[in-house]
Amino acid sequence: MNILVIGSGGREHALVWKLKSGKGVEKIYCAPGNAGIAADAQCVPIQVNELEKLAAFAAEHAIDLTVVGPEAPLCAGVADVFRAKGLLVFGPGAAAARLEGSKDFAKSFMVKHGIPTARSFTATDAKAAVDYIAGEFASGAPGIVVKADGLAAGKGVLVAGSCKEAQEFAQGCFEGSFGAAGSKVVIEELLTGEEASLLALTDGKTIVPLASSQDHKRVFDNDEGPNTGGMGAYSPAPVVNAEVEKAIQKTILTPFLKGLQEDKLDFRGLIFIGLMIENNVPKVLEFNVRFGDPEVQPVMRRFVGDLPEVLSKVAAGDLASARIGWSPDAAVSVVMAAGGYPGKYAKGTPIYGLKEAAAAGTVVFHAGTTFDKEGRIVTAGGRVLGVSATGATIQEAIAAAYKGVDQIHFEGGFCRRDIGAKALKFLK
DSSP states (O other): EEEEEEEEEHHHHHHHHHHHTTTTTTTTEEEOOTTTTTSEEEEEETTOOOOOHHHHHOOOOOOEEEEEEEEEHHHHHHHHHHHHTTEEEOOOOOOHHHHHHHHHHHHHHHTTOOOOOOEEEEEEHHHHHHHHHHHHHTTOOSSSEEESSSSTTOOEEEEEEHHHHHHHHHHHHTTTTGGGGGGEEEEEOOSEEEEEEEEEEEEEOOOEOOOBEEEOOOEGGGGGEEEOOOOOOEOOOOSSOOOHHHHHIIIIIIIHHHHHTTTTTOOEEEEEEEEETTTEEEEEEEEESSSHHHHHHHHHHHEESSSHHHHHHHHTGGGOOOEEEEEEEEEEEEEEETTTTOOOOOOOBOOHHHHHHHHTOOOEEESEEEEEETSSSSESSSEEEEEEEESHHHHHHHHHHHHHHHHBBOTTTTSSSSSTTHHHHTTO
């Protein structure tokens, strides 16, 4: 079996790492990949937005399954291009990918199909946004969330501290702060509670939730500082208890699947559901149409089964026959980031200690790395590495992950030191 993975981050490295252990796997390619992925797959110099080149490569190299990592090519229609050529691909078509590509579309879908979420309003110009905020949130924040409608690399969202701050952010969206992503703005009430992430496979006929996880969006300890793409994650998330799981199935997953069918959306891939849970009642914060990063890292560390076979069945519309299991161990992944992230940061900084981290028992997923002219592994992004470990308990997994982190260093590099701590309060 030959597999192509599209993407170059920690998500794709985690997928490649798990896919290579599948039965009958002969060759894995990754386009374009990174320095860490190069140890597990053959990297191909094709960018994720070169859809026709990717499909041509898959046809020429007898690729049996293509797994799409990032949201941008999915929203651009890469799955449609592959399917039109008779190629098996894991990922939703462009129409279904609007569930991530447009927050307004996702909100409309949730409201139409009775999926619990925050009350919201979509503004198509700055005046409408400013007036709505002034009218609905006259008492001020907290309570206001402003989101650029389109893809903004995880940075087009503000939890406002005041009406003025919310209005200024909305105006900035329309003035081009996030390019075309800010042509519409979604304004919603702030949901409170404990945040968690749920990944679910669906082929449009069946939907199967994967193990729960929890991300840490803020850049600094104790959830301080600006939002990022994610500074670390753990699985399972204790906040998703048995009662919450039942509620998710009844109020979110079942109506979501029914909505796909009613709206005739071709979805053969993974739906990432960002949740806010309060008093065991889950509500949807957002949809993403691909594996979350870094959540996929601890989830893949716990996955038991033949991943190539499972994803192939999803892509072929036969998820009902797939076999999926989970290790009882906990898993933690800690993101090591470049100094200055999520703002400006340096690239090309040598990374030391990767072999020592592996010797300490961790698996290091590369997110933003490349090779320099001397063949050294150097930084190439804001989120550089995901240092992951497992343990019989969450406490053991946390300790093991940070043992690996402490072996690695690069100038300016930093990480949060409280990844997984949120789980501990549920275990007292």
